[in-house]
Structure formats: structure tokens, C-alpha cells
Amino acid sequence: MPIGRKIWAIAEGYIPASSHGPEPEMTSHETACLLNTGDRDAHVTIMLYFTDREPAGPYKVTVGARRSCHIRFNDLNDPEPVPLGTPYSSTIVSDEPIVVQHTRLDSRQAENALITTIAYSQD
Amino acid sequence: MPIGRKIWAIAEGYIPASSHGPEPEMTSHETACLLNTGDRDAHVTIMLYFTDREPAGPYKVTVGARRSCHIRFNDLNDPEPVPLGTPYSSTIVSDEPIVVQHTRLDSRQAENALITTIAYSQD
């Protein structure tokens, strides 16, 4: 029995432009954690929304059957990289039910700060 | 296909009255991140609720079609500024479906602290 939904959104989005500490563990980053509990691979499309330009994407990701996939937005490069120090939002749409959670590690200062939330979902 | 709902609420609300670090990046602030994935502009009304007085507002914000808008509560001035160091709550009501996420950066101490959550929504 797959758990989750197919349509998700994260309204926050901001990759701090600076970091403290060893890379890549302590590099400031944003992550979308994707869980696919089903028995079929999930084909996922990520779109990025900005303040003053048209959306970027689609970014294509496959989450294998019965697999967890923690995607760093920092690592999205096709069709274009995610700009640092820039507010954005994202949508994550899958052809199979998944669960999405958003996390940021901010290491602009000497001690890191963390945030997380389950993303918004709908049927 | 627009993602989201039209009625949102954030029960937390508190802008720390002091800050450390360079402005405006590290100024203590609260943000409502609004995502409008639809093809029509979203006209948004924010109301603020307090402990011991009637609500403040309406604050009017427009989120363009296919745009992300990160609003700092610190920047809301019309009809009145948001008081610092004061507990409050907020509602965000839109004429188009949107997604809302709440974030605070607290830099009262030397190292910043961050919190976030997807806001409460209903149809």
C-alpha cells in the first residue's frame, strides 16, 4: 500500500549564499526529502517559482520503488542551477504517491541553524 | 492547475525586538512565503490578531501569476506597522489558490535560530 499523495508544494525556498564548516556536510543547503513506499518507481517533476521571473524547470527525478531520496536543491542543474541568496518556492509532482518534507541547513554563522516541515499536499 | 487553498492561518507570530549581524539579511524577522502557481494574479488579505486588542488590517498583497512572494511582516506598514516583541497571529485569505509557509529568523543572540512550518489551511 503506497503512502502519500502526488501533488506537493514548498512555499519557502532560500539557499544561503555563504557557509561555515566542512563541505559538503555543513554547506548551507536546502533539501526536499522524497519517500516512495510503493512497488513502482516514482517519476517526479520539480518546478521552481521566483519573485520576478517565469518558473524554472522541469527538473526530473526518479525515486525508486521502496526508496528514500534526499534531493539537495543546490545540486539541481538541468535545465539550470538554483540561484543562491534568492527567494523561491517549489512544486513537486509525482506519477506515484510520495511523501515530501522540506529541510534547510543554514551555516552562514559559525553555528548551524536547521528548519524542517512536511510540505503542503493535495489530491 | 493551481495548487493550494484560499484560507490560511499562522497561530505563531513574534518579531524579536533585537538583532545581531548585518541588515537586512540577519535582522530578526518573520516571513509569510506565498506561492501562486496559477495563471491569474492572487489578491491576498492579511489580518493580524493580538492578545488584548482588536485585529489590525487588512494588509493587501498581490502575488503575480506563477510567482513566489516572501513577505516580511516587518515590512507591513499599511494600515499600521507590526509591533516588535509582541505575540500575534495572522490569517492569509486569497481569491486564488495559494500555498503559505511561515518562517522566523531570530538573531537576538550571536548565532541565528530559524523556524518554519507550512501554515494551517482549509477550504
Next chain:
Amino acid sequence: MPIGRKIWAIAEGYIPASSHGPEPEMTSHETACLLNTGDRDAHVTIMLYFTDREPAGPYKVTVGARRSCHIRFNDLNDPEPVPLGTPYSSTIVSDEPIVVQHTRLDSRQAENALITTIAYSQD
């Protein structure tokens, strides 16, 4: 139009037993932020659940019409105080629709850490 639901729960609960920084602002604490957007007072009952004893409560709180109420669990004393350094959970049940958000400030170390989440709700 009141926003929210009448039944809420927070599974996390832990008031750190030590603090750094000026009281009461920087005292380690947990807060339930309650928002009542309606035109009638909300009469709220809080129950606390523990690992190895029967629940504590009921704690009675009134949230005025069109008011925000940030309740520190540290301040709940009737029928009994909330023990420090002890894991617990809570339920918040209201006779009017409200919105509930959970926040903790942890100042056990020199720099404070913060967490927040919209609570779980149901009809």
C-alpha cells in the same frame, strides 16, 4: 467566518530544565499558540500525556473572540505544574474553531534553538 478546527494534538513536549540568558524572554519554554478568529470566546481544555502515568489536567483556558493567545506550558499550574525535563504530549480541545501552533525555545546552551510546527488537527 471562524477559521480552524476544534480538536488538536501536539505529540512533542519537553521543557528543558535549564536555561541561559535573561528571564523570562530567554527561559527555555514550550508554547501553544492559539488563534480564535471567531466572534465568540473559545473555551479550551488542555490535557497532558506522559510516558508512565495517567494524564494530567484538565487545564482550562479562554481565548477571547478575535484574539491570539500564546500559552507557555511552563505557566500551567492548575491542577498541577508541568514537570521540567520530562517527555510529554498534549491535546487541545475547544468549543469553537481555533488554530494551534507549537513552539519551543531551548536555551540550555549559550545560543538558543527554536522549533515550531502547526499542530495536528481533526474534525
Next chain:
Amino acid sequence: MPIGRKIWAIAEGYIPASSHGPEPEMTSHETACLLNTGDRDAHVTIMLYFTDREPAGPYKVTVGARRSCHIRFNDLNDPEPVPLGTPYSSTIVSDEPIVVQHTRLDSRQAENALITTIAYSQD
């Protein structure tokens, strides 16, 4: 009246491999907080999902009637321990309604960082 749902998921999962401060309070850890408000014990099954291997589990936990249970993923050992420094996700399935909240304490640096969110739930 029991509050909650029977199917829950947490897409984030990562136990930092290092810690600062006194054990076990300040050991880097992840917690699933489980609340059972009902009058029957809840029998809970946890499964862990990884990036590149089949799921681990089932881990069996019982949450007593009217009890809170804060489970450290660090303490799960049967059928196998949770690897440190490794991304994962989890599902929590119960035979009675429960409420689940996810928390991490990250003490890799001198000052601890905290995150929390109510987990994803469905009927």
C-alpha cells in the same frame, strides 16, 4: 474519543554521526513522538527506507493507552540498528489512532540545532 490516524510517514531522516555535550541529553538524535489518547494499547510498526537498499524493519513498539512515547531512532536495534550519518525515511503504522511528530537534535557543532514537524498522515 481517540485522536489521530493510523498511517504516518516522515520523509526526513538523518542521525548526525557526531555530537557535542553531555550524553544522552545532548547526543545528536532523531525522535518520533507518539501520542495514544485512546483507551486501548496501540501496536506500532516502524519501517525505514533508504537510498540504495531495501527497507529495514519491522520495528515493533507498543504505546500504552493514554500514554506518550518519545522513541529515539538511535535506540532502535531489532532487527538492526539505524546507521548514523545516512539519509533515510520512515513509516509509522498503528492499529489504533495515534499522533506522530518528528524531532531532531543536531549537536555536531558546539551549539545545538533543533527541528520538528507533525508527520504526514492519512486514513
